[in-house]
Amino acid sequence: MSRTLSSKAFSLALLSLACGAGLASAQSRPTRPSRPAPSKPAEKKEEKKKDKKPDRFFAVHAGQVYTVSGGVLRDVTILSKNGKIVAIGRDLELPKKTEVLDAKRYRVYPGLVAYNSFGLVGGNPADSTDVYSLEMAIGLSTGITTVGAGNVVAKLTWGTLEGHVVGPRETTIRLTIRSAQQRKKLRQALDQIVDYKRKAREYNAARQRGEKPTPLKPLKGKQALFARLLSGQVWAYAKADSRAELARLVELATHYGFRVMLEGGAEAWTMAPELSRAGFRVIVVPRSRRSENQSTNRATGWSIENAAILHKHGIPVTIMSKSAGIGLWGLAGSDLFTLPLEGAFAIRGGLPQAEALKGLTLNPARFMGVEDRVGSIEVGKDCDLVVTRGDLLHYETLPEWTVVNGRIAYDKAKDSLLRHVRARDIQGKNLDVPLLWPRTEAPREGMKGE
Amino acid sequence: MKTPTLLACALGLLALLGASAPASAEDTFVAIKAKTVITATGDEFSPGVIVLRNGKIEAVGAKVVLPPKAVVIDASNEVVMPGFVLARSFQGRRRGGNSGHMSVAKELFLRPGDLEAYAKAGFVAVAMLSPGNGITGQALVVRPIDGTLDDLTLHGAGYLRVTMTSLPGDKLNLKGAFKEAEQWIERIEKAKKAFEEAKKKAAAAAAKKKAAEAAKKKKVGSGPKPAPKPTPVPGPRPRPRPVPRRAPLVGPEPAPAVEDSLNEYGDEPVEDSAEELPKQAPERTPEQKNADKIGHDHDDPNAGKLPAAVGIDPFAPTPKKSSKGGPPKSFKAPKAPERTKIFMTFLKKPESGLRVLLELKKASDFVHYEDGFKERKLDPCFYLDTSGMGWRARGQSDLFRIAKDLGQAQARVLLSPALSFEPHTQTRRNIPQELLDAGCSVGFVPSGRLGSYLSEVALLVRAGYDRTKAIQGMTLRPAELLGLGAEIGALKKGYRGDLTFLSGDPFAPGTRVTRVVLGGEEAWSEETQ
Numbered sequence: 001m002s003r004t005l006s007s008k009a010f011s012l013a014l015l016s017l018a019c020g021a022g023l024a025s026a027q028s029r030p031t032r033p034s035r036p037a038p039s040k041p042a043e044k045k046e047e048k049k050k051d052k053k054p055d056r057f058f059a060v061h062a063g064q065v066y067t068v069s070g071g072v073l074r075d076v077t078i079l080s081k082n083g084k085i086v087a088i089g090r091d092l093e094l095p096k097k098t099e100v101l102d103a104k105r106y107r108v109y110p111g112l113v114a115y116n117s118f119g120l121v122g123g124n125p126a127d128s129t130d131v132y133s134l135e136m137a138i139g140l141s142t143g144i145t146t147v148g149a150g151n152v153v154a155k156l157t158w159g160t161l162e163g164h165v166v167g168p169r170e171t172t173i174r175l176t177i178r179s180a181q182q183r184k185k186l187r188q189a190l191d192q193i194v195d196y197k198r199k200a201r202e203y204n205a206a207r208q209r210g211e212k213p214t215p216l217k218p219l220k221g222k223q224a225l226f227a228r229l230l231s232g233q234v235w236a237y238a239k240a241d242s243r244a245e246l247a248r249l250v251e252l253a254t255h256y257g258f259r260v261m262l263e264g265g266a267e268a269w270t271m272a273p274e275l276s277r278a279g280f281r282v283i284v285v286p287r288s289r290r291s292e293n294q295s296t297n298r299a300t301g302w303s304i305e306n307a308a309i310l311h312k313h314g315i316p317v318t319i320m321s322k323s324a325g326i327g328l329w330g331l332a333g334s335d336l337f338t339l340p341l342e343g344a345f346a347i348r349g350g351l352p353q354a355e356a357l358k359g360l361t362l363n364p365a366r367f368m369g370v371e372d373r374v375g376s377i378e379v380g381k382d383c384d385l386v387v388t389r390g391d392l393l394h395y396e397t398l399p400e401w402t403v404v405n406g407r408i409a410y411d412k413a414k415d416s417l418l419r420h421v422r423a424r425d426i427q428g429k430n431l432d433v434p435l436l437w438p439r440t441e442a443p444r445e446g447m448k449g450e
Numbered sequence: 451m452k453t454p455t456l457l458a459c460a461l462g463l464l465a466l467l468g469a470s471a472p473a474s475a476e477d478t479f480v481a482i483k484a485k486t487v488i489t490a491t492g493d494e495f496s497p498g499v500i501v502l503r504n505g506k507i508e509a510v511g512a513k514v515v516l517p518p519k520a521v522v523i524d525a526s527n528e529v530v531m532p533g534f535v536l537a538r539s540f541q542g543r544r545r546g547g548n549s550g551h552m553s554v555a556k557e558l559f560l561r562p563g564d565l566e567a568y569a570k571a572g573f574v575a576v577a578m579l580s581p582g583n584g585i586t587g588q589a590l591v592v593r594p595i596d597g598t599l600d601d602l603t604l605h606g607a608g609y610l611r612v613t614m615t616s617l618p619g620d621k622l623n624l625k626g627a628f629k630e631a632e633q634w635i636e637r638i639e640k641a642k643k644a645f646e647e648a649k650k651k652a653a654a655a656a657a658k659k660k661a662a663e664a665a666k667k668k669k670v671g672s673g674p675k676p677a678p679k680p681t682p683v684p685g686p687r688p689r690p691r692p693v694p695r696r697a698p699l700v701g702p703e704p705a706p707a708v709e710d711s712l713n714e715y716g717d718e719p720v721e722d723s724a725e726e727l728p729k730q731a732p733e734r735t736p737e738q739k740n741a742d743k744i745g746h747d748h749d750d751p752n753a754g755k756l757p758a759a760v761g762i763d764p765f766a767p768t769p770k771k772s773s774k775g776g777p778p779k780s781f782k783a784p785k786a787p788e789r790t791k792i793f794m795t796f797l798k799k800p801e802s803g804l805r806v807l808l809e810l811k812k813a814s815d816f817v818h819y820e821d822g823f824k825e826r827k828l829d830p831c832f833y834l835d836t837s838g839m840g841w842r843a844r845g846q847s848d849l850f851r852i853a854k855d856l857g858q859a860q861a862r863v864l865l866s867p868a869l870s871f872e873p874h875t876q877t878r879r880n881i882p883q884e885l886l887d888a889g890c891s892v893g894f895v896p897s898g899r900l901g902s903y904l905s906e907v908a909l910l911v912r913a914g915y916d917r918t919k920a921i922q923g924m925t926l927r928p929a930e931l932l933g934l935g936a937e938i939g940a941l942k943k944g945y946r947g948d949l950t951f952l953s954g955d956p957f958a959p960g961t962r963v964t965r966v967v968l969g970g971e972e973a974w975s976e977e978t979q
Contacts, residue, residue, distance in 0.1 A: 127618035127822075130814040133849050134874050159813075159851065161821040416875050 017225060056082050057098035058406040060385060062108040066392075068354075068362050069376035078108065080383030083163055083405035088379060101408065103387045110143045110377050111145025111358065111384030111404065113364040114325035114336055115283055120147050125154040125165050132159060137325040140410035141417050142337050146365070146374045153370045155384070156402075158409035163382075165195045170369030172237035172261055173229050177248055190256050193219075193226045229258045235281070241266040241290055243300055246275070261367060263320075266290035269306040270299045272313040281367060282310055283318045284359075286346040289335065307359065308350030317351075318367050319343050320357040344393045355395060382406075389424075400424055406425040452809050477503055479520035480947070488531035488956070490925045492918050500530060502947035505969030510941045523972075525951055531921065531950040532940050533574025534903070535609070537864055537928035538807070538833060538895045540581045541567075542578040550610050550627070550792035552587035553601065554578045565602075568594035569901035569974035572963035574948035577608045577932055579927040584623045585789075586611045589807070591932050593948075594966070595973050608932040609805035610792070614815045615835065621818050626825065631793035634786040636670075645781045704854055796826060804935060805863070806830035812839055813851035820855075831862040836870045836881050837897060846873040848879050857888020862931055866897030867910045867923065882923075885916055892919065893927030908957035921956065 058080045065073040065088070079087040079094060094100065114120075119135045122128030130136070136156050139147070146155050146166060153166040166438065177183045199216055206213040219227050227236040236253070240246050241264045250271065253260050262268065263283045267290065268275060284307050292301035303309070307317050319342050322334040345357040352357070365375030373382050383406040390397045398418055402410035413424045480502040487498025499514040500507065516522070541564075558578060568576050577589040589608035595601065604784050614620050765807055786794060795804065808830035810816050816832075836847040847870040856863060863885055870879050887893050894904040905926075922939075929939030938946050951965035966974040 122618065126619045127621045127818065130812060131817050132851055159817065162815055210807075284508045416877065417871065 005317060055095075056406060057095050058101070058383060058403070059092070059094050059098050059110060060101045060105050060387065060403070062105050062387070063105055064107045065377055066109045067377040068105065068110055068358055069378055075104070078377065078383065078385070080406035083383055083407070085377065085379050085381055085383050087288065091347075095449050099408075101387070101403070103401070105116065106387045106389055106400060107392070108377070109143070109386045109388065109392050110142045110361045111386055111402065112339060112360045112373060113362075113368075114139075114144050114147045114324065114339060115318050115320050115364040115367055117147035117149050117336060119325045120144075120156060120336070121149045121154040121164075123150065125149060125152055126161065129154070129161070129164060131157060131161060131164070134328065137410065137415060137417055138326045138337050140404070141399065141412070142339060143388075143392060143399045143402060144336060144339060145384040145402060145404045146370070146385070148368050151369050155374075155382075155404050156409060157404050157407075160407070163405040166370050166373055168366070170235070171225075172235045173259075175236045175238045177238065177240075177245065177252065177254075183248065183252075186252070189222075189226055190230065190252075191225065193230050194256070196223075196227070198400065200285075205223060228255055232259060234259070235259050235261045237261045237263070237392075237416065239263045242293070243267045243270050243296075246271050249293070250278045250280075253280070257343045264288070264308075266302045267300055267308070267360055269303045269309040270402065272309050272315065275310070276313040276315050281316050281318070283364075283367070284310065284346070284439060285320050285322050286342045286349065288322050304345070304349035305345035306349065311351055312356050316363050316366070317346075317355070317359045318364040319346055319356065320364075340393050340397070341395060344395060353391075353393070362388075396422075452561055478505075478970070479503055479508070479517040480485055480523060481499060481514075481520040482525055482530055482967075483517045484525040484528055484530040484951075486529040486955070487717075487941065488529065488921060490532045490918075490921050491940050491942060497526070498530070500941060500947075500949070502970040506945050507941055507943055507945045507947055509943065523967070525965075527953075529952040529955060529961075530949050531952065531956065532925040532936065532945075533925075533950045533966060533968075534572045534924045535928040535932065535934075535939055536568065536573045536576045536891060536895060536900075537931050538567075538579060539576050540579055546844050550585045550587065550612075551606060551788040552580070554580055554587060554590040555603070555606065558590060560602075562596045564976065565592065565594040565596070567900060569966045570963065571896075571903055572950040572952070572966060573900070574950065574966060574968060574973075575604055575929065575934065576933065579611050583613045583620055583625060584618045586613070589932070591934065593968055593973075594855070596966065604882070605932060605934060605939075608802070608830065609807045611807050612811070612830070613809040615809055615811040615949075617815065617818055625822055627790070627793045628797070629822075630790050631786075631797055634784075634790050635797060636795055638783045638786070641784055642781055760955075796828065805931065807833055808930070809835065810834040810849065810852075811835045813848045816849075816852045816855065832856065833895075834863055834885075835880070836866040836868060838870075839873060846871045846875075847879070847881060848873050850879050850884050851883070853884040853888045853890070856885060856890050860889055860891070860893045862893070862927070864895055864928065864931060865895045867894045867903075867907045867915075867920070868897050869910070869913060877899045880910070880913055880915070882910060883913070886916070886919060891927055891930070892897055892923050893931055894920075894923040895928070904952075904956055904961055904963075905959070908959070911957045916958070 015130060024029075060078045062076055062078060063074070065076055065078065067073060067088075073088065076088055076090055077092045077094075078085060079092055079098070116138075120133075120139045121136070122130065136158060139156050140158060144156060148169050151169055152163055153164060153169050156162045175186060177186060178218050196216070198217065203213050203216055218224075225234065229236055234257050238260055240249055240262060246262075246265065246268060249262070250261060252258075254277070259279050261281045261283065262275070265275075265282045265284055266288055268282055268284070286304070286307050288302065289304040290300075316330065321336050321339050321342050323336070325335055326337060327333075327335040334350055339360065341362050346359065347353055347356045362371060362375035365371040365373070369416070374384055375381075377385070383403060385401075385403040386392060386399045387401040387403070388397050388399050392399070398409070398412060398421060400412045401408055413419050482500040482502070484498050484500070486494060486496040487510060488494050493510075495510070495512040498510065498512055499516070501509040501520065502518065503516055503517075557580070565576070575590050575591055576594060579589050580586040588606075588610050590603065591605035591608045592602040593604055612620075612624060614624075617777055738846055780933055792804070806828045808819060808828070810819070810832055834847075834849045836849055838844040838846055838847065849865075849870075850872070865882060865885075867882055870881055871877060872879050882892055882894075893908060894903075897906060907915075907920050907924060926935065926939035929935050929937070936945075938948050941949075947967060947970045949967040950963060951967070952961050953964050954961040962976075964976045965972060
C-alpha cells in the first residue's frame, strides 16, 4: 500500500518537474516547510569577517567599453567591489579609497578566455600555479584573463591566489571515432544506454499501471555518463577536421540525439548546415591549414571563411590558437600569445567583428560553463578587463593594462616584457626605453653603486 | 670625532664591569691584541683588545687594562671579528629524514677532520640539516671541531626545516601534516570527553549504590545481624585500557579519582612544570645545555633523544610509571605518532618556540605559503634560494617580488649574498639589499664554496650593501635564527669567545681566515696546517 502511494507521489513529483516552473502553480505544489531565516549570529559572523578585510574598490574611467553582451558604451565608468562589477555608468559616485584607472583615451574589453591551455596555470591550480610565471605574464600581456586547464577553469591572477580558481569546467565526454573499431565500440555502448532507457520507460509505465515490475539496476560509471549524454545533460567533446570524420560525427549525434562540442573542424565550413542542424558548437583555429583532398569531388581543405560560414549558419564559434601553450622557445606564432590575431584572421575571412570578439570571450566562457562569471562586461560579473589603445583584434594593438578580479594584473609600461614596443605616453612624456638588447633600465634603489 | 667618544664609552664600561665582577683565582683570562676588532654591533676598534674570562667575552675595546695572569694572543697583524655562523649546511654523511620529529643528530656520523673545512672558512657554528623536500627534520648545531657529539653540539634542535619549493607536493604535504594533527587533537578531545562522561556516570551509580546500601542497613539494623561479608581482596582490578575508538567504560564501577595535574594529551599525568614551555631563544642554564646535548653512547637509552623536541613537547610521558593493574585513575589519551606531535604543538601551543626554516625558490612559493598557512602561526624564517629558477632561468630569481611582503612582516630571511637577474631579462637585482630596505632581518649563507664566502659578501658590500649589516648577516643574524643570538655572533660581554681572525679587512680583496678561536682556545690555525 505504502509503495503505491509513494510511487504516486513520485510520479506527481516527476509531473511537476516536467511541467516546469511556469506551468505548475504555486498552490498546486505541496507546501514545504519554509526555510529557517538566517540566524542573527551568522549575520554577526559575516560582519566580523567584513571587519577583518575591508572592501576593495576598483574603477576604470573608460573611453569605449565593448561589453560583448550589450554593445559599446562611451565615456563610462566601471566600478568593481571585491573583484565583481557593481556598477557601469556615467558620473558614478566612487567610494573612498577606490583605486582608479584612468583610461578615458582607451578602449576596454572583457578579458579574453582561452578554452584550452597548458603551462599558464598549474596542473592542480590551487596548489601549484606559479603566479609569477613568464607564461602567465605573456598570457596577460595578450589580454587573456581566464583559461581552461584540465577539469577546472582558472584565472591569471598575477601575484595572488585569491580568486584563482573559477570553478570546475563543464563536464564533457570525449569521443574518439577515428578508427572503425572505436566507432563500433561507441555504438555498442550507446545502444546499451538506449536499450536501458527503453526498459526504464517500460518499467515506469508498468509502475503507473499499478504492476510490480522488477526494478532495474542503476547505471554506474561511464554508463551513467553516457546516459547523461543521451539525455542532453552533458556535451560530447570530439576532435575532427576532415569532412569524412565530421559526417560520421553528425550521423552519430543525430542518430543518438546528443550534442557535440567540436574542436578543430578545419573542413567544418563544408558541412555547416548539417552541423547547425545537429546543434554543434565549434572551437575553430582560424589560422590552421589543411590541404585539399584531391580524391573527392566535394569541397575539402581549409578555408579562411570557416568561422564566418559557421557563424552564418548559427553555430556558436569559439576561437582558439593552434597551440594552447605559450611558446618560450621563440615566437612560434601559433601559441596563445597570438590568440587575438586568430580572431583577426577570422574577421579577414568575413566573421563580423563583434562575433570574433564574442568567440574570444563569451562563447568560450559558455562552452566551459562559466558565463555567469566571465566573458562580458556586465554588472554582477567578474571585473576582468583588457584596456587597449586601439582595436584589440588589430595586429598593432597590445594591451596596456589587463585587469583580473578588479586588480591590475599587467601594466605594459611596468612589465619588462613589451614596454619598449610602442611605449605608452604618460602625461605627455615618452618613456625613453631603448630598443636594443640587452634591455636596460634606470637603476633601482637597491642597486647603489652599480 | 667618533672614535674618542667610543673609546671613552668602552673604557668607562670596562671600569664598571671590572668593579662588578671581581676576578677569582680560578678564573682563566685570555687577552687578544688585534690590529682591528670588529664587534658586529656597529663598533670597530683599531687597534683593539678582547679579554676573555673562562672562554666568555669579558671586555672589548681600544684600551683595556689586561688582567695580571692573562694569556696574551698576539694578533697585531690580524682583524678579529665574531666567528661566522652557518645556518644551513648539508655536508656530512646523512640520510634525509621525512618527519618533523627527526633530528640530524640521529644520522650524523662524522670522521675526524670532517668539520675542518668549516673552521678553515671561519665558521664557529654550523647547522647540519637533512636534505630532501618536505618536512625533513630538525637541524643540529655543531662546532667545527673534532670530538664526541657531546663536545660538538651547541644546540640540539636549531629549527625544523620545511621546504615549499616543489609544488604541489610540498604544500599538500604540510597541509596533510596539519590536518593529521587536527584530527588527533579532535580524537583526544573526544576521548577525554567520553572519559569525563563515564566518570560522571560511574560517580552517580556509586552514589546510588551507597544510598541503597544505607537504606538496606537501616532496615536490617533492627533485626538480627547478618553474617559478615567476605572482605574484598585488595589487588589489581581488571579494566580494559582505553584505546582509540573504543567506547568508554560505563558502569557501576566506582568513580576514579582524577588527579589535577592530568596531561590531557599525554599517556601519563605530567607535572605542570613540564607543560611550561620555554619561550623563544630562552636563556639556558648550563644544566639545561647539558641536557640539550645528545648522548653519543649507544648503550645509553637516552641516546639520540631529541632535546628540543622533548623540551617543547607537551605530550611527552614522564619516566614515572603508574602501578600495574588497578583502575586507571587518570585519563589516558590515544597516542599520536611522533611526527604528528610536532604539529599538534604548533596548533595547541604556538608560543612553544620551535623555529621553522621555510625554504622558498620562487616568489610564487611564498604566495602558496601565505595561501595555505598564514593563520598557522608558524612564524618561520625564510630561506630564499636565489640561485635560479631551474634550467630555463639559471642565476635568475623573482624573489624580489616578495621583498615588500616579507619586509612588512619584518621577517627573518636567510639567503646567499649574491646579485641575481630579473627572470628572463638582463636586469640585475640586489635581492639582499631590497629585503634589507623593506625591513627584513637578513642573514647570509654561502652560495657556493665556503672559501669564497668572504668575497661573495665583499661583492655585495661593493654594490652598496651596508658594511655593518653585512657583518651582522654573517654572524649575528644566522645565530639569532638558530636560537643562539644571546651566545654567539657578536663581541659583547657574556657572549662566547668564538672568534675568527682574518688577514685583513673582511671585505678587502685577498683576505683570508688565519685563525679560529673557540672559547678562548685556538681551534684552527693557518700556521699549524
